[in-house]
Amino acid sequence: MNWLSAVQHLHDTATPGVLVTVAAVRGHAPREAGAKMVVSLETSWDSVGGGNLEATATERARAMLTVSATAPELLTLRLTDAASNEHGRQCCGGEVTLLLEPLQTVRPHVAIFGVGHVGLELGLILSRLPLNLHLVDSRAAQLTPERLAPLQGGAARTEIHHSPIPEMTLHELPPGSHILILTHDHAEDAALCDAALRRPELGFIGLIGSAVKWIRFQDQLRREGHTDADLARITTPIGLPGIVGKTPAVIAVGVAAQLVQRLEADGAATLHPLSSASQSAQHRPAQHQTPQRQP
Structure with missing residues (x-):
């Protein structure tokens, strides 16, 4: 060779x-x-x-x-x-x-939970970086090839997870994975926060939402047995401080910048592809299914 x-x-x-x-x-x-x-x-x-x-x-x-x-x-x-x-x-x-x-051959794993307006914009930005990018949503309509087509052709290796129980996909991610929680459902967000805190080996955990939402989540997570030290692992509101715009694209830019800061601080990657020859991320994205949540 x-x-x-x-x-x-x-x-x-x-x-x-x-x-x-x-x-x-x-x-x-x-x-x-x-x-x-x-x-x-x-x-x-x-x-x-x-x-x-x-x-x-x-x-x-x-x-x-x-x-x-x-x-x-x-x-x-x-x-x-x-x-x-x-x-x-x-x-x-x-x-x-x-x-x-x-x-820089070891790619960080980044999972976006919730591929709605913000999640899609964030995925578009992160797809240009040499990451293992996981797109997770409980709604199949958010993960159609037509909707995700703009994310293809970048440096990221993209895996698509249709997961009616998103926390099951979280449990499958490798140690050190970075978690971005942006779903359409506060109950899903809360379940993902609980599941993420039960994995101390995960990296960055970011949660979208208001101060009021976080107050409620803290009460709920404490009832689930999490300590104040556990709760401190979650960054919320997600995104660089000082950015006040609320459009999906502006929020996504702030979140992506905050994540890049964390990756660079960890020394996980320079976030530059090795070469055009190494951009094997242009393969068709992998598709994953998880079982339905039982009523």
């Missing part, structure tokens, strides 16, 4: 990796400037020259992966008898500078 295919493989499998590029060469070296390899914690693909040069680069790349580094690094190595040769001697006589770039 060459380095480009390896990048796509890591992207498809959400596996962390580092792209190593020969950035500059002085004198003789085993590979030319522009040569690349890809390193994961378990293996590597392609080559920047073998020997001590490549072994040192691999070791450094894996050290970066171990600490979840996000910033690129330069590594300069001399290929002479006098240089440090921990992994063997290379006597080409030159000097090689390598660029080590952590690949």
